[in-house]
Amino acid sequence: MAKQHVSTTINGEAVEFLCETRQSLLDVLRDELDMTGTKEGCGTGDCGACSVTLNGDLVCSCLVLGVEAQGKSIQTIEGMAEGDQLHPLQRKFLEHAALQCGICTPGVLVAAKALLARNPDPTEEEVRYWLAGNLCRCTGYNKIIEAVLDAAREMRGANHA
Amino acid sequence: MLKKTENQISDLKVVGTRPVRPDGVPKVTGQARYGADYSLPGMLWGKILRSPHAHARIRSIDTSAARALPGVKAVMVGSDMPEQSFSYIGPDRVQVNYWHMTRNVMAREKALFDGHPVAAVAATTAAIAEQALKLIKVDYEVLPHVIDVDDAMKEDAPLLFDNMITRGVSPEPTKPSNVSRRSEFKAGDLEAGFALADEVVEMSFTTEPVHQGYIETHGTLARYGADGQCEIWSSSQGHFMVRAYTAKLLGMNISDLLVHPAEIGGGFGGKTVVYLEPVAALLSKKTGLPVKLVMSREDVFRATGPTSGSSMTVKMGVTKDGKIVAADGTFKLQAGAFPGSPVMNAAMCAFSVYEIENARAVGYDVVCNRPKAVAYRAPGSPIAAFAVESVVDELARRIGMDPLALRLKNAVKAGSPTIWGPKHGYDGFIETIEALMAHPAYKIPLGKNQGRGVASGFWFNGGGESAVTVHVSEDGSIAIASGSMDVGGSRASMALMAAETLGVPYDSVRSTVSDTASIGYNHVTGGSRVTFATGMAVVQACEKIVDDMRARAAMIWDVPLEAVSWQEGAAHLTDAALGEKAPLSLKDIAAKRAVTGGPIVAEVALNAGGQAPGFSTQFCDVEVDPETGAVKILRYVAAQDVGRAIHPSYVEGQIQGGVVQGIGWALNETYVYNDKGQLENTGFLDYRVPVASDLPMIEALIVEVPNPNHPFGVKGVGEVNIVPVMAAVANALRGATGVRQHALPMSPPVVLAALDAQAEEVVGA
Numbered sequence: 001m002a003k004q005h006v007s008t009t010i011n012g013e014a015v016e017f018l019c020e021t022r023q024s025l026l027d028v029l030r031d032e033l034d035m036t037g038t039k040e041g042c043g044t045g046d047c048g049a050c051s052v053t054l055n056g057d058l059v060c061s062c063l064v065l066g067v068e069a070q071g072k073s074i075q076t077i078e079g080m081a082e083g084d085q086l087h088p089l090q091r092k093f094l095e096h097a098a099l100q101c102g103i104c105t106p107g108v109l110v111a112a113k114a115l116l117a118r119n120p121d122p123t124e125e126e127v128r129y130w131l132a133g134n135l136c137r138c139t140g141y142n143k144i145i146e147a148v149l150d151a152a153r154e155m156r157g158a159n160h161a
Numbered sequence: 162m163l164k165k166t167e168n169q170i171s172d173l174k175v176v177g178t179r180p181v182r183p184d185g186v187p188k189v190t191g192q193a194r195y196g197a198d199y200s201l202p203g204m205l206w207g208k209i210l211r212s213p214h215a216h217a218r219i220r221s222i223d224t225s226a227a228r229a230l231p232g233v234k235a236v237m238v239g240s241d242m243p244e245q246s247f248s249y250i251g252p253d254r255v256q257v258n259y260w261h262m263t264r265n266v267m268a269r270e271k272a273l274f275d276g277h278p279v280a281a282v283a284a285t286t287a288a289i290a291e292q293a294l295k296l297i298k299v300d301y302e303v304l305p306h307v308i309d310v311d312d313a314m315k316e317d318a319p320l321l322f323d324n325m326i327t328r329g330v331s332p333e334p335t336k337p338s339n340v341s342r343r344s345e346f347k348a349g350d351l352e353a354g355f356a357l358a359d360e361v362v363e364m365s366f367t368t369e370p371v372h373q374g375y376i377e378t379h380g381t382l383a384r385y386g387a388d389g390q391c392e393i394w395s396s397s398q399g400h401f402m403v404r405a406y407t408a409k410l411l412g413m414n415i416s417d418l419l420v421h422p423a424e425i426g427g428g429f430g431g432k433t434v435v436y437l438e439p440v441a442a443l444l445s446k447k448t449g450l451p452v453k454l455v456m457s458r459e460d461v462f463r464a465t466g467p468t469s470g471s472s473m474t475v476k477m478g479v480t481k482d483g484k485i486v487a488a489d490g491t492f493k494l495q496a497g498a499f500p501g502s503p504v505m506n507a508a509m510c511a512f513s514v515y516e517i518e519n520a521r522a523v524g525y526d527v528v529c530n531r532p533k534a535v536a537y538r539a540p541g542s543p544i545a546a547f548a549v550e551s552v553v554d555e556l557a558r559r560i561g562m563d564p565l566a567l568r569l570k571n572a573v574k575a576g577s578p579t580i581w582g583p584k585h586g587y588d589g590f591i592e593t594i595e596a597l598m599a600h601p602a603y604k605i606p607l608g609k610n611q612g613r614g615v616a617s618g619f620w621f622n623g624g625g626e627s628a629v630t631v632h633v634s635e636d637g638s639i640a641i642a643s644g645s646m647d648v649g650g651s652r653a654s655m656a657l658m659a660a661e662t663l664g665v666p667y668d669s670v671r672s673t674v675s676d677t678a679s680i681g682y683n684h685v686t687g688g689s690r691v692t693f694a695t696g697m698a699v700v701q702a703c704e705k706i707v708d709d710m711r712a713r714a715a716m717i718w719d720v721p722l723e724a725v726s727w728q729e730g731a732a733h734l735t736d737a738a739l740g741e742k743a744p745l746s747l748k749d750i751a752a753k754r755a756v757t758g759g760p761i762v763a764e765v766a767l768n769a770g771g772q773a774p775g776f777s778t779q780f781c782d783v784e785v786d787p788e789t790g791a792v793k794i795l796r797y798v799a800a801q802d803v804g805r806a807i808h809p810s811y812v813e814g815q816i817q818g819g820v821v822q823g824i825g826w827a828l829n830e831t832y833v834y835n836d837k838g839q840l841e842n843t844g845f846l847d848y849r850v851p852v853a854s855d856l857p858m859i860e861a862l863i864v865e866v867p868n869p870n871h872p873f874g875v876k877g878v879g880e881v882n883i884v885p886v887m888a889a890v891a892n893a894l895r896g897a898t899g900v901r902q903h904a905l906p907m908s909p910p911v912v913l914a915a916l917d918a919q920a921e922e923v924v925g926a
Contacts, residue, residue, distance in 0.1 A: 034200075039377070042845050080190070094182070097811055100648070100650060101377070101426050101428075103375075135376055137375055138818045142813075143814060145858070
């Protein structure tokens with residue numbers, strides 16, 4: 001079957017691509033657009049390593065078809081820092097050693113950013129439940145939770161200033 | 162945080178601080194490249210056909226229709242790889258048999274487990290490769306299978322290998338079985354020992370195999386040239402291991418293979434073997450084009466890992482005043498489809514935290530129709546510890562002694578005996594018990610349906626071969642190249658130890674992992690060995706740099722070498738009689754390198770000995786929901802002797818991560834095989850690893866009793882933290898419910914059934 005033409009926006013840039021109708025958004029990002037920052041851990045929506053936002057909603061890109069990106073706006077890990085300025089979450093993850101192998105980190109960061117966008121002052125429990133869809137096998141989650149709470153604190157401070 | 166500070170090196174400036182790791186920014190921006198992130202122009206996609214049968218003879222494989230599909234460039238089967246001779250090679254605990262290894266990568270005569278690779282395809286797209294798999298016709302003769310270890314040891318069990326004669330038994334058995342090997346370790350007189358006991362507890366236990374659960378599946382890219390030179394990009398715990406195994410399985414010279422270390426997305430022992438690399442390389446050889454192979458999560462669960470499931474019986478005796486006088490254990494471990502479970506480790510570690518004069522541990526390595534077991538975090542030790550530490554908990558209850566006090570009374574220290582021969586060489590265990598005894602949370606009263614459990618663990622830790630190069634760049638900054646894969650922050654540890662030794666700031670040191678052509682051989686990153694062994698090589702290389710810098714300064718100043726010292730990153734003239742000289746910094750000397758001997762480089766290649774073992778003691782509080790049987794972890798405190806924490810944040814992270822893996826092993830993780838021997842839970846939805854909302858904060862207590870054989874006292878951090886966990890949770894559950902759990906996982910239905918049985922007993926009585 002002929003490939004479909006899709007026009008979309010990724011990290012604020014207009015992007016066009018061709019994809020098969022069966023291809024997931026994750027496969028399109030990784031294999032067609034060479035954006036390998038978004039990771040595949042399961043392909044079935046269980047691990048959250050492929051988290052992106054689609055029109056602001058947090059999704060597993062392995063559960064979204066490439067053609068569904070038509071006319072939408074996608075945010076991936078590659079768009080999180082502004083130039084050479086890391087997002088506070090990225091900086092806090094480094095300061096808190098909130099990653100070991102780092103394979104889950106892009107998905108966790110995208111998910112955490114989505115959390116703080118809707119809830120700038122989450123409790124530890126709220127962070128734990130929001131990130132329950134992002135598996136990390138290295139850290140036991142301790143330092144991830146600490147980093148998210150610390151980043152939230154800093155971002156709230158910045159907003160008040 | 163508790164710090165043991167004996168033999169403290171008082172003036173450490175960099176070691177023990179918590180800087181940002183050198184590989185951090187690429188990992189938070191999505192730019193770090195893992196195994197599946199590499200591609201090359203003209204690349205083909207490989208796919209692997211896997212057996213749907215747990216046990217089947219392969220009568221024939223017809224690949225003609227697959228080959229004829231447009232876009233398919235090559236098809237391979239197991240016999241396309243050269244045959245290997247049958248022999249067990251290497252040290253007893255980690256023997257390798259290449260006849261088995263080539264068949265694990267791809268089946269030949271028989272498929273031995275659901276998911277066993279039987280053929281592979283390379284095609285222009287992944288979709289075509291997938292389609293081609295469906296066109297391969299395999300004629301299977303399905304055979305009876307066996308999944309469980311006790312079943313596999315029965316007289317009439319289906320045999321995986323009709324010529325397997327149990328090793329380690331005298332006289333040699335005349336009949337084949339599924340028992341690959343028996344091992345026994347023994348000290349003292351068991352009968353006499355048990356005769357001294359006032360209380361004896363004997364219990365049997367089973368554990369399920371569990372997967373390492375790394376979030377990155379296996380992925381590799383290979384390019385094999387017509388000149389016989391091959392390059393591989395893959396994520397593994399050792400690119401030298403990938404090079405050696407792949408070359409051996411393909412009959413290549415090792416040096417014709419260049420392996421690039423991709424970033425690794427978790428391994429925990431599971432990436433110390435090859436699955437895909439020989440297949441990708443052979444498909445590339447056949448096609449003359451690069452070939453990429455990536456496993457799905459389903460592939461990972463069906464055909465990689467896990468660590469062994471087990472069936473165990475442990476008997477221990479104690480006197481009224483708390484002296485453990487005898488211990489006897491039998492440990493039967495599933496090896497999976499090929500021999501090589503970690504049963505020797507299980508038997509050796511089982512009683513290793515206790516000073517017991519009369520003890521025996523017997524192990525059986527048993528094949529069955531599951532994927533071949535692979536190392537998982539202190540392989541073998543956590544399995545044995547679940548049994549032994551549960552029995553020790555019952556001993557403490559019988560004599561009415563606090564479980565930490567009982568452990569303290571019997572704790573090993575330097576000079577204590579082991580059952581495998583040499584005496585313990587190092588302290589550190591007692592200090593982990595004392596750390597918990599002093600912890601205020603240990604005395605917090607518990608509520609209804611709540612319990613507190615204690616357990617301890619032992620792990621050997623590793624040394625071994627490492628090679629590093631340290632360069633002083635032209636501007637005086639430092640570049641370190643090592644050949645040890647970084648699975649969780651070791652580049653930061655290397656840079657910290659180098660900065661400390663050279664007397665320079667951490668930020669002036671860059672630490673990298675080099676490919677197999679650029680650095681000497683390194684063992685895999687495993688056995689908690691890298692910060693110890695590779696770290697030792699880094700320190701020695703930096704000491705050589707210091708000697709070189711002093712010599713160059715002496716040349717520049719035209720003074721004897723003895724008159725030059727190295728302090729705070731600069732050469733100083735210490736003999737006032739020779740005049741006054743401004744110190745020469747690394748930068749100053751690097752600028753004069755050409756006239757003082759050329760590039761400033763030190764290489765160290767060593768085989769590090771003198772590693773000291775890891776000890777951990779932990780307690781946890783749980784609450785059981787009597788309606789559902791669900792167990793909630795309320796509090797977890799883990800003390801571990803690490804020798805010295807080079808980067809304390811990553812040390813805490815290892816302890817927290819290991820404990821949480823153990824919590825998954827204790828409460829949830831299990832394989833579900835149907836009656837045909839096919840795995841039914843091949844994804845993270847049904848193979849449930851712990852998620853953030855399952856857990857409280859895990860408190861890591863770093864205990865530091867330095868290892869005298871390492872320049873900074875490092876022992877090793879990565880593994881022993883998982884050893885006590887399953888027993889700690891089971892013991893807490895015993896406290897909360899009054900019921901002893903004998904099987905893992907202690908999932909809600911299992912716990913609920915135990916509570917119901919207990920209630921019936923009470924009603925019946």
